[in-house]
Amino acid sequence: MSSAAIDPRLANARAAPKRGLRLSWSDxxxxxxxxxxxxxxxxxxxxxxxxxxxxxxxxxxxIATGLGFLSNTAGIPIAETLIPYDPAVNTWGRAVIEGILNTFKVAVVGIILSTILGTLIGIGRLSKNWLVAKVTSVYVETLRDIPVLLQLLFWYGLLQALPGPREFRGSTSWIFISNRGLKLPILVWEPAHWWALGACVLGLILTMAWNATANRRRDATGVKPPVWPAALLLMAGFPALVWASLGAPHEIDFPALKGFNFAGGGTITPEYFALLLGLTLYTAAYIAEIVRSGIQAVPKGQWEAAAAIGLHPGAVLKLIVLPQALRVIIPPMTSQFLNLTKNSSLAVAIGFQDVVSISGTMLNQTGQAIEGVGIIMAVFLAFSLSISLFMNWYNARIALVER
Amino acid sequence: MTPPASIAIAEAGPAPTRERPPASVYGPFAWVRANLFNGIFSTIVTLVLGVAIAWALYGFLKWGVANAIWSVPTTATGALDPTACRAAHGTGACWAAINDKWRFMLFGRFPYDQQWRAGICIALFIGLFYVSSDRRFWRKELAYIWAATLAVIFTLMWGGVFGLSYVPQDEWGGLPITLILATFGLALAFPLSVLVALGRRSTALPAVKTLCIVYVELIRGVPLIALLFMANVMFPLFMPVGLNPDKLLRAQVAIILFAAAYLAEVVRGGLQALPKGQAEAADALGLTYWQKTLKITLPQALRLVIPPLVNTFIGFFKDTSLVLTIGILDLLTASKTAMADPVWQGVSTEIYIVVAMVYVAFCYTMSSYSRSIERKLDRARNR
Missing domain, CATH: 1.20.5 (Single alpha-helices involved in coiled-coils or other helix-helix interfaces)
Incomplete structure (x- = not known):
């Protein structure tokens, strides 16, 4: 501890020679x-x-450069909009925002659906049932080898070949699948439904809090109080009560054939449906492979050890295997989510008006090529960066905590 | 000679309750029981899936074989009479359309009597891939073979020499375009990607490193369609007045820049996976940077990443179909154009199926090759 313990030669060691920059090719x-x-x-x-x-x-x-043209009236019709849009009044800026929202709509729903389907297929490939394993592996091998654009065109072609509205004359059905897309009954949305939705979110937060409390009590006493009655009460009972106390509005809008087209009801257009179907099926094939390799990456000894200490199969999966598999799965999964988002730009080929399609139209009509391409790139860079930031955060959360 | 009395023969007491011999472990029945009907859940899944597959297969065979129209008669004027196909629409496939249109799908608008040239090009491409896949040919000479073959392919496509008639580039189309875009994309993107990967790994050149990172992340962050758009509408603005490269070249440049960013990440992965000792040993020997890179680290790193490189190439091969959005007549676009023929109105599924089969044939061959090479390399590594 004293200075005497230090090697005396180190007391006044020579400093490393100072390296100046010499103007010589040998430096x-x-x-x-x-x-x-x-x-x-x-x-x-x-x-x-x-x-x-x-x-x-x-x-x-x-051609004048600059983004000023964005405040000019757009004048192009947009078939599918999430926020109100009128081509005669609204500007190019608004049209681009519609495009961004449409891209968002495809990407978010596609990511959720392809994750679910991909996980199921990935687990199916590991199934002991020969038929399941074969069918899923044929699915993966085939869909991965066909360009996603070709798949989109194929599905769109099939949807367009469906019968037209006039074939449904006299039908009393509630759901129509025609070449105008899928028509289905929807709830007429009233403020009460917003309140009920809010109550449901509040219930979810409270349930999570109760679950944390229950976990603490389990750590203290060894017995976990049941969570599901509270969850049911908070997430279903409470919103229902709010909804009922506001008069329980439940008017449903049914689609019906009027003239040459359908009126009323909710619509999923063939363009959106084909895009979603194509992207989901294609990306699910990749996700399946990721899930499979992730599960296979967990050594067999982990399963056996978990079974040996008496965990039931569900707990083995939840507590032992999944946490380890997720570490392998998350990074490649992130790039698949990014791929799906980027592939949603293929919407332009089947006429779904996403941001690429609308910017492309804008670029042709106004001649603002640089700004148009710039907007597309900026939007996708923003999407990519936010997805990678989120997934990196999630990855860091589940990463192995080492000493 | 009788056995001595002392050796008592073990008395056969009451037969021990022997275990029943195991139910057959071998043979088809045991296999079916173990793999298809192992438990209630498995049985239900097998039955449901089996019925669904049988139903789908039956429907497909009825549509694609039994009710299909394989050829149509010719009318008095020499045109094809598609009435049979129209009648079968929805119930049977119209393969007669493929019969009529396959040359357009494969070769696009290439002059009809010269299409053998485009056909030879396809064969040359396949031969080139085949030769490159064989490890015996992995040496310097392979680069010369590539250069020579690509030169021959361009001579055949363009013509204008050796008595071949000149075919302008906007008449090319079909599978040769897909193969040209993918192969040239790879061949030219690869050297660029190696440089970018080295730049991104470099510690001595921070400015170059930043440039490489910006390039890779920018390209990987945007869809290929945006780059193709850029090549189509912005490239002409970049060029000096009067210089206007043709559409195919512009798309090719976009695909090269796109491919290089992705390949660079693959190569970087290989460089990272290499043990540090290799570079340190090379440094200790006093090798210069390029000696170290070209003779020690890069050869090993590239060997490590052959399977992912092949997988990336499969991706590009499929992605070339995106040139549809800027109107270049590749395999998919040519087929889609063929569909627009009023004679074959409503025939789309059949054509898409055939095109998909072409893509699957190429991609499946490449991915099984990638798997086999992975196994071989693993075997060498795990010895």
Whole structure:
């Protein structure tokens, strides 16, 4: 502990020789700087040359740069909108936002559905049942080998070949599947439903809090109080009560054939349906492989050890296998989610108006090529970055905590 | 000679309750029981799935074989008479359309009497892939073979020499376009991707490293369609006035830039997986950076990443179909154009199935090759 214990030779050790930068080709630091200046300079020169060309070309073609055109009236019809949109009034900016929302609608639903389907198929490939294992492996091998664009066109072609509305004359059905898409009854949305939805979310939060309390009590006493009655009460009973106390509105809008088309009800357009179906089936094949390799990555000894200490099969999966498999699964799964989002841009081929399709139309009609492509790139970079940030956060949460 | 009396023969007492011999463990019945009807749940799944498969297969065979129209008669004017197909629409497949249109699907608008040239190109591409897949040919000479074959392919496609008639580039189409886009994309993106991967790994050149990271993340963050759009509408703006490269070249540049970013990540993975000792040993020997890279680290890293490289290539091969959005006549676009023929109105499923089969044939071959090479490399590594 005293200074005497220190090796005396270290007391006044020589400092490492100070390395100054010498202007000589034999000095690696100097060489590195020269190389970097050269390479970066070359890249800057090329970019500068391209920009200069572009400016000249834009002048020749009399195209004004800038995002000002976004506040001009768009005038293009958009078939599917999440927020109200009128082509005669609303601007290009609004149209692009509609496109972004449509992309979002496909990406979020597609990610959820393909994760569910992919997980089922991935587990199916490991099934002891020969038929299940074969069918799922044929599914994976085939769908992965066909371009996703071809699959989208195929599904869209099939949906368009469905009978038209007039074939349903006299039908008393509630659900119509025609070449105009899927028509189904929807609830007429009233403020009471918002309140009920809010109550449900509140119930979920309270249930989670109760679950944490129950876990603490289990840690203290060894017995976990039941959670499901509270969950049922908070997440179903409480919203139902709120809904009933507000008058229990339950008017349902049924689709019906009027003239040459359907009126009323909710619609899933063939474009959206084909896009969702194609992306989900294609991505599920990849996710299945990821899930399979993740489960296989957990050594057999882990299953056996868990069974040996008397855990029941559900607990083995939940407490032992899944936490380990997820570590292998999450990173490649992230890139599949990103791929699905990027592939949703193929909507342009089947006429679903996502951000790429609307920006493409805008770019053709206004001639603002640079801004149009810039918007597409910015939107997808934002999507990609937010998905990777979220998944990185999740990955860090479930990562192995080492000493 | 009788046995000595002292050796008593064990008395056969009451037969011990022997276990029943195990139910047959071998043979088809045991196999079926173990793999199809193992428990109630398994039995239900097998039955439901079996019925569903049988039903789907029956429906497909009825549509695709039994009720299918394989050929249609020719009218007096020499045109094809598709009445039979129209009548069977919805109940039977119209393979007669494929019979009529397959040359257009495969070769696009390539002059009809010259299509043998495009056909030879397809064969040359397949031969090139085959030769490259054999480990015996993995040496320097392979690069010369590639250069020579690609030169021959371009001579055949363009013509204008050796008595071949000139075919302008906008008449090319079909499978050769798909193969050109994918192969050239790979061949030119690969060297670029190696440089980018090395740049991204470099510690001595932070500015270059930043450039590489920005390039890779920017390209990987946007869909290929955005890059194709860019190539289609922005590329002409980038070029000096009067220089207007054709559409195929612009798409090819976009695919090369796209592929290089993805390949760079694969190569970087290989470089990262290499034990550090390799680079350190090379440094200790006093090798220069390029000696170290070209002779020690890169060869080992590339060997590690052959399977993912093949998988990435499969991805690009499928992704070339996206040029449909900018109107280049590749295999998928040519087939879709063939569908627009008023004679074959309503025939789409049949054509898509045939195109899908072409893609599956290529991709499945490549992915089984990737698996086999993975096994071989693993065997060498695990020895």
């Amino acid at each position: 690696p630091m100097f060489r590195n700087i020269v190389w970097q200046v050269l390479i970066v300079g070359l890249v800057v020169a090329v970019v500068w040359y391209l920009v200069a060309n572009t400016q000249h070309n834009l002048e020749v073609r009399r």
